[in-house]
Amino acid sequence: MKLAGKVAIVTGGARGIGRATAGELARAGCDVAFCDLTESAPETVKDIESAGRWALYLDADVGDRAQMEAMFAEVVNRWGRIDILVNNAAVNIRKPLLELEVNDVATVWGTTLWGVFHCSQLAARQMVKQGVGGSIVMISSIHAARGFPDSTAYNGAKAAVNHMAATWASELAAHRIRVNTIEPGWTDTPGERTFFTEAFIREQGRLLPLGRLAKPEEIAAAVRFLVSDEAAYITGSVLRVDGGLILPR
Numbered sequence: 001m002k003l004a005g006k007v008a009i010v011t012g013g014a015r016g017i018g019r020a021t022a023g024e025l026a027r028a029g030c031d032v033a034f035c036d037l038t039e040s041a042p043e044t045v046k047d048i049e050s051a052g053r054w055a056l057y058l059d060a061d062v063g064d065r066a067q068m069e070a071m072f073a074e075v076v077n078r079w080g081r082i083d084i085l086v087n088n089a090a091v092n093i094r095k096p097l098l099e100l101e102v103n104d105v106a107t108v109w110g111t112t113l114w115g116v117f118h119c120s121q122l123a124a125r126q127m128v129k130q131g132v133g134g135s136i137v138m139i140s141s142i143h144a145a146r147g148f149p150d151s152t153a154y155n156g157a158k159a160a161v162n163h164m165a166a167t168w169a170s171e172l173a174a175h176r177i178r179v180n181t182i183e184p185g186w187t188d189t190p191g192e193r194t195f196f197t198e199a200f201i202r203e204q205g206r207l208l209p210l211g212r213l214a215k216p217e218e219i220a221a222a223v224r225f226l227v228s229d230e231a232a233y234i235t236g237s238v239l240r241v242d243g244g245l246i247l248p249r
């Protein structure tokens with residue numbers, strides 16, 4: 001798929017990996033619609049528009065089916081098509097199993113699992129209708145296959161995301177819709193900085209194999225590759241972008 005003139009949707013695009021991805025896809029030639037949970041997201045809009053592409057921001061919750069139906073309808077109404085979906089929005093509530101509330105699990109799964117289902121199904125239906133293929137990318141996590149502690153709901157959701165992606169890659173290949181997964185390692189985003197101090201991030205970053213956390217732009221570059229024509233024969237794959245974090249040391 002050539003990216004010039006393509007229409008992309010990025011969820012959770014106001015900051016972090018989502019913002020970097022929206023900007024990267026715009027610089028590659030896409031018009032980009034993105035959603036988040038704030039009234040406005042001027043920085044991402046500016047990133048997209050300064051690449052000379054159209055931006056559309058929607059204050060919409062990926063876990064809310066009606067809001068996602070409205071968002072997909074709005075994008076199709078405005079730009080006539082959807083070629084790329086990046087499922088980026090996710091939340092984590094970090095607590096040990098023994099302290100976790102049922103509501104915590106419901107909150108994490110509402111965004112991190114159901115959000116991916118709603119958006120992927122709506123995107124796939126639209127792409128099938130268009131009849132010329134498309135590309136869906138999951139921003140999963142190295143947590144999908146590894147039981148890092150205090151993240152029961154998040155780890156479970158990310159494992160499910162990987163497996164749903166593989167399932168949809170099988171189902172949608174006949175429609176030339178490719179579905180791939182990226183597993184970022186520890187990435188320096190506003191979300192991570194709500195959990196950790198600057199000093200902790202620097203100190204722990206030095207202990208990683210490449211000596212630092214990932215930058216959001218490094219995850220965005222992997223997304224751009226996976227949705228491009230260069231990756232035309234890649235579907236059902238998992239691309240780890242973790243700086244070697246999970247390698248034996």
Ligand SMILES: NC(=O)c1ccc[n+]([C@@H]2O[C@H](COP(=O)([O-])OP(=O)(O)OC[C@H]3O[C@@H](n4cnc5c(N)ncnc54)[C@H](O)[C@@H]3O)[C@@H](O)[C@H]2O)c1
Nearest residue numbers: 012016017036061062088089090111141184186187189191
């Ligand atoms: N940062 C990391 O170390 C890391 C590592 C592995 C995977 N990831 C994954 O990368 C993705 C982005 O992470 P990040 O660190 O940039 O996060 P972040 O918290 O900095 O940004 C996430 C954005 O998603 C938005 N969002 C949350 N819930 C939403 C909802 N229900 N509907 C719409 N938007 C919503 C948030 O408001 C926020 O703007 C996530 O899927 C995360 O699981 C991150």
